[in-house]
Amino acid sequence: MALQGRHADADRAFSKAHNLFLDGLGADGPTWAYWVDGIQFAWFEAKVRTAQGNHGRSADIFADALAHSPKYRVRGLYSRTTYLFESLVAVGAWRQAETLVSHLEPYIREVGSGRTATILAGALGAVDAAKVPPTLRDGAVHLRGLLDGAL
Template sequence: MDGRKSLQPVGDEGPITEAYVGWLRDHVRQLLLLDAQFGGNEASGQAVRLLRSAVRRIGVDSCPQPLWRDLMRVVGELAEVAGWLLYDADQQDASRRLSLEALHYLRLAGDRELELLTLQNLSMQAEYLGRSGEALQICEAVLDGPLPGRVRGLFLGRRAHALAKRGQHSEAARTLVEARAVVEDDGPTWAYWVDERQFAWFEGMLGMERGDFDQAAEVFAGALASTPAHRVRGAFSRSVYLLDCLVRAGDLREAERLVPDVAARVGEVGSRRTVALLRGAVRDAGFDGGGYLAELVRETGP
């Protein structure tokens, strides 16, 4: 963000105005750009501070009734983004709290589209934390109602991953086929990233869960090759998943070829969640015997 300009809120005191709501919306967009480039470690702190400032204003300043829903929507979106950034920064308890807070504001706004995004975040986090039963229940509840094709495909993909983590591999594979079949070009604006790279991630994770690391590595390699240059965090994440698969498959020669690119990203992208996965791959591969990748990982801290 542009330091001095962006830190000056529009109408810091007094009645909440349309200009203030627009100012918050602009900052949400900037936070998402920072996330795509640099990850959630630093941006999460900015998002939380901005959210707390907005929540304070909701409590003490008046808001014209015609503007109320817009205010609830943008604050709910800010809480959703902050929750996602904290997830990427591996601050999972705080992430969950803010996702639940996002649901509160989005329901006040009547914004079902962003409510669905927040529910997918909660399902994703539950999968990450090993709570596959909770992830599955969220997906089933959402899939029980009408959904745009792209959103239905996303929640079916999440359902497939949760099933795979529970060892239900055949049903997971069938669900992923169904997910790809229902995806269409319709859907909310936030769902632009529900594309073939996202479904490749689901496919790769299903392969990892059933122990087919060679197949998973092939899928992640294809997704990495198609990642746009400006999606730096996404490229870093896919590189690490690929490295992890290659290590688990015992293909250390191919894994070592990835090391220079991964090492270059360690200092550029701040994502504790991805670095946690990288630490495991480095340890399993034995790179930490004085290798510079292991040294870079150690420098990222706990």
């Protein structure tokens, strides 16, 4: 709904889903839902806010989810760091985005996620198109080279 521009509907649906999530899985809940935890649910909310164009709010949510992510879940860290980077680039928070470059580098080398790599490539393209500090531009060029080598 958020991607369709139906923001009020998306907010209502998300609120309902959040309440159901807070109620817990229950005995008759789907067994596949075991992986939906508070961090994952925060990611869902941040994606809704991103689709609504509220990149500042999504960056805050992604940052909080990333801070609470288990360090052993490397794939999730790569994904959450990439989404945070994308949101920071969207709001022009160049210095904050720059701090993530060094965090993203090892994930590109270690995690083979085409979806995350595609999202990161899009964010790097936005960096290329913007007037950013030279250190962020250099970091983006470096990450793009790593992505090109990984794909």
